Amino acid sequence: MADHNALPLVVLTEHFARLPGIGMKTAERLAYYMISRSHEEIDSFADALRAAKKEIRYCSCCQNLTDREICPICDDDRREHDVICVVEGPKDVSAFERTNEYNGVYHVLHGLISPIDGVMPDQLKIRELLARIQKGNVKEVIMATNPTVEGDATAMYIARLLKPMDITVTRLAFGLPVGGILEYADEVTLYKSLHNRSEM
Amino acid sequence: MADHNALPLVVLTEHFARLPGIGMKTAERLAYYMISRSHEEIDSFADALRAAKKEIRYCSCCQNLTDREICPICDDDRREHDVICVVEGPKDVSAFERTNEYNGVYHVLHGLISPIDGVMPDQLKIRELLARIQKGNVKEVIMATNPTVEGDATAMYIARLLKPMDITVTRLAFGLPVGGILEYADEVTLYKSLHNRSEM
Numbered sequence: 295m296a297d298h299n300a301l302p303l304v305v306l307t308e309h310f311a312r313l314p315g316i317g318m319k320t321a322e323r324l325a326y327y328m329i330s331r332s333h334e335e336i337d338s339f340a341d342a343l344r345a346a347k348k349e350i351r352y353c354s355c356c357q358n359l360t361d362r363e364i365c366p367i368c369d370d371d372r373r374e375h376d377v378i379c380v381v382e383g384p385k386d387v388s389a390f391e392r393t394n395e396y397n398g399v400y401h402v403l404h405g406l407i408s409p410i411d412g413v414m415p416d417q418l419k420i421r422e423l424l425a426r427i428q429k430g431n432v433k434e435v436i437m438a439t440n441p442t443v444e445g446d447a448t449a450m451y452i453a454r455l456l457k458p459m460d461i462t463v464t465r466l467a468f469g470l471p472v473g474g475i476l477e478y479a480d481e482v483t484l485y486k487s488l489h490n491r492s493e494m
Numbered sequence: 495m496a497d498h499n500a501l502p503l504v505v506l507t508e509h510f511a512r513l514p515g516i517g518m519k520t521a522e523r524l525a526y527y528m529i530s531r532s533h534e535e536i537d538s539f540a541d542a543l544r545a546a547k548k549e550i551r552y553c554s555c556c557q558n559l560t561d562r563e564i565c566p567i568c569d570d571d572r573r574e575h576d577v578i579c580v581v582e583g584p585k586d587v588s589a590f591e592r593t594n595e596y597n598g599v600y601h602v603l604h605g606l607i608s609p610i611d612g613v614m615p616d617q618l619k620i621r622e623l624l625a626r627i628q629k630g631n632v633k634e635v636i637m638a639t640n641p642t643v644e645g646d647a648t649a650m651y652i653a654r655l656l657k658p659m660d661i662t663v664t665r666l667a668f669g670l671p672v673g674g675i676l677e678y679a680d681e682v683t684l685y686k687s688l689h690n691r692s693e694m
Contacts, residue, residue: 300549300550300559300560300561300562300565301561302542302545302546302548302549302550302561303546303550303559303561305542305545305546306542306543306545306546309538309539309542309543313524313527313528314523314524314527315520315523320515322585322588323514323515323585324513324514325546326559326583326584326585327513327514328513328543328546328547329546329547329550329559331547333547336543336544336547337544338509339509339540339543340539340540340541340543340544341540342502342505342506342509343506343509343528343536343539343540343543344536344537344540345502345505345506346502346503346505346506346525346528346529347528347529347531347533347536348502349500349502350500350502350503350529359500359503359526359529360500361500361501361502361503362500365500383526384526385522385523385526388522
């Protein structure tokens with residue numbers, strides 16, 4: 295933003311531009327939009343920012359973000375607490391919850407092992423996962439990290455740690471996306487889809 | 495966002511989702527991003543929101559957004575104050591300033607005449623433009639509204655008002671965009687480009 299713009303607008307624009315995926319032009323548009331809103335709306339946005347930062351913490355069980363000691367999923371007696379789905383981040387929990395098909399609980403790693411980015415296993419919530427399993431009563435751990443180098447490596451790493459514990463460790467199935475077109479699938483996906491074929 | 499998410503996160507997500515061009519998924523991503531930032535950063539974002547709303551007002555001369563009585567452009571003696579470029583909004587001022595080629599001043603209408611959307615001439619800053627011109631010392635008014643139905647109508651409306659005032663009223667040139675490909679230009683642009691051709 296050039297010099298001719300008012301300083302408070304420039305400051306607000308720069309704050310928006312720091313958000314992931316938002317460039318200077320979009321940030322400028324958002325800043326202009328905000329000052330066109332009412333004072334009440336601005337105050338409530340500012341309060342929401344502060345409240346979210348202040349009140350959100352990790353669930354002491356699954357490490358997902360929550361505003362309580364134990365998150366609603368871990369606190370839900372109707373869910374199967376002996377099946378743990380291990381995911382990279384809170385957004386993955388939202389994705390599974392949207393399917394309405396999973397009735398187990400989760401464990402959020404808050405990252406993936408990636409030596410290139412300097413993320414080592416002890417920076418993830420793996421210790422908490424092991425402690426949780428050591429308490430007993432866990433039948434299955436589903437490794438639900440992304441099918442990427444880091445996701446696969448993290449899944450492998452944790453699976454190896456769990457091996458001596460006599461628990462079923464599974465990995466999500468990879469294959470053709472539903473509604474996808476075979477012709478456009480990449481070779482690895484197609485191979486996985488062929489390799490993991492099931493009887494009809 | 496589903497029930498399992500913590501309320502402060504849901505509230506913050508909804509605030510982001512209210513921004514133009516930001517859907518629920520992006521809003522969720524932004525909310526997660528924000529709570530990963532430091533307390534200082536959150537406070538400074540919240541303060542920037544409030545400050546922008548509180549301190550920004552219309553320049554008493556050109557009606558652009560500013561935090562002073564007179565904006566830096568209107569206050570700049572090195573600019574030609576007898577040439578006024580009339581634009582729809584503050585973003586258009588930024589666009590012209592980025593060219594580094596315009597040395598006149600601006601007048602921001604804050605909208606375009608659009609009876610369909612219920613925007614009538616008296617809701618725009620046209621009265622302020624006339625008052626400014628009536629003070630004298632204006633040589634040229636450049637109508638720089640978009641080449642759309644509303645933009646053209648607004649330019650025509652203001653041009654007609656200025657006719658008795660003995661001022662040169664001009665309109666931006668329309669034609670092929672620089673770097674554009676003739677084959678892909680729409681018919682109207684191509685016609686305008688042909689009609690307004692200049693000698694080489």
